[in-house]
Amino acid sequence: MIKILMISVILLFLLFLIYSILPTVIIRICGLGITKRVKTEAIALTFDDGPNPIYTPQLLDLLKKYGVKATFFVVGSKVKTYPDIIKRMSQEGHTIGIHHYEHISSWVLTPFHLKKQLLMTEKAIKECTNEEVTFYRPPWGSFNLFSLLLGAKYKVIMWSHIFGDWKAEKGKNGLTEQLLKATEPGSILLLHDCGETLGADQEAPYYMLKGLDIYLHENIKKGLKFTTLKDLQL
């Protein structure tokens, strides 16, 4: 009996390894079907996990202040809850991409459920913006065996810089300094405008916004350019 149980556990683990962990490692190491940098002199700012009713409008105000267009990878269910924020993003020239309908890792989604997450989010964004949805970033950057096939109609965007800004502690200590070093043209910076996902701190975007304000203030003065993904030939 114990032997059967052990074999079942090992088989389940192997299955999980083949379905989830290996595809993620291979795709991310080989850069297979994904974009980690962009061919441009500008920097692409990207924000995941929103919209958030408090921080996303503040972020949009900040971007407007500096005349910067960015890219938002949004959670479909929140698009349904806060459609006006999405409409504002679109009206102000930002790009809106898919970050699943719920913030669920592809590791635990069946192919059927992954497809549903993509289509429901695409539909929610389209209903708000009347724009085609071109870009996709999976939550936690996790793929499964079918991710690239099911997401083949989208351009999968990862990042060149990640900062741990979903933790308030990081926002208080070190985020601004780390951000200020991220000035290489073609970089894709990943930040978060919502702190409600698993493992994040609710107030973390408050500190991200403070750091971003300093980063934009310093670098725009130096002539650094920023781009939204839909303005690039990807």
Ligand SMILES: [Zn+2]
């Ligand atoms: Zn996320």
